Amino acid sequence: MMFHLDALAGLARAHVADARRHLRSDAGYTTETIVVTALLATLALAVVGIIVGKVLTKANGIDLGG
Structure with missing residues (x-):
């Protein structure tokens, strides 16, 4: 699970x-677009985290009869 969140965080950082590189080179992106x-991206990461948490809670609640 943490691997997925780490991968998403890495993608967000990238x-x-x-x-930032495009902002410095003035490639046509406005500050508003970047913000x-x-x-x-931040909201998407939060949603993924919430969904993962809910799925894991449900999966851990399954009784396997052991």
């Missing part, structure tokens, strides 16, 4: 680093 993209 996206932010890429956005909105960062917020959407």
